[in-house]
Amino acid sequence: MNDMFQASYAWGNFSVLAVGIWAIVQRDSLDAIIMFLTGLLLTVLTDIIHISVVYPPNNYLTDVNRFSMGMAIFSLLLKPVSCYLVYRMYQERGGEYTFNIDPESSSDSHFAHNGVTCAGRDRNTYEPIDQQDASPQWPDSSKAAQQPY
Numbered sequence: 001m002n003d004m005f006q007a008s009y010a011w012g013n014f015s016v017l018a019v020g021i022w023a024i025v026q027r028d029s030l031d032a033i034i035m036f037l038t039g040l041l042l043t044v045l046t047d048i049i050h051i052s053v054v055y056p057p058n059n060y061l062t063d064v065n066r067f068s069m070g071m072a073i074f075s076l077l078l079k080p081v082s083c084y085l086v087y088r089m090y091q092e093r094g095g096e097y098t099f100n101i102d103p104e105s106s107s108d109s110h111f112a113h114n115g116v117t118c119a120g121r122d123r124n125t126y127e128p129i130d131q132q133d134a135s136p137q138w139p140d141s142s143k144a145a146q147q148p149y
Contacts, residue, residue, distance in 0.1 A: 005072070006050070009047070012043050012046055016043050020036045020039075020040075020086075023036040023086075033090040033093060034090065036086055037087060037090065040079055040082055041083060043079065044080070050072070
């Protein structure tokens with residue numbers, strides 16, 4: 001291994017590669033895809049930091065260092081395309097992530113993950129508790145049915 005990059009660069013990228021292999025093998029797991037996508041996005045940030053910190057001045061660039069930096073930059077340029085393809089794979093497997101910040105249309109927003117839908121600020125499903133004319137949700141305990149003996 002070249003001494004140009006630290007071991008954290010290799011460990012980060014190889015661990016994301018291992019999670020990617022797990023995501024491909026486990027066809028029914030949405031968690032594996034999410035972990036792979038999160039790892040890819042995280043390594044984009046760490047690769048930028050590694051390349052900017054480690055890049056040597058021009059007079060210290062040997063052919064091996066130039067090739068190593070070129071491949072690291074090429075890998076960094078391909079990662080957004082990989083993130084898009086992994087996100088498409090996530091959608092094909094049934095994953096859906098909808099996030100709406102607009103307060104006007106927040107009654108229509110739902111968050112879904114792994115087939116479980118949770119309502120987020122949907123005021124139509126709430127039962128009002130301050131109105132007296134609303135029918136009670138629970139039966140009146142004073143009119144309990146007689147137990148048959």
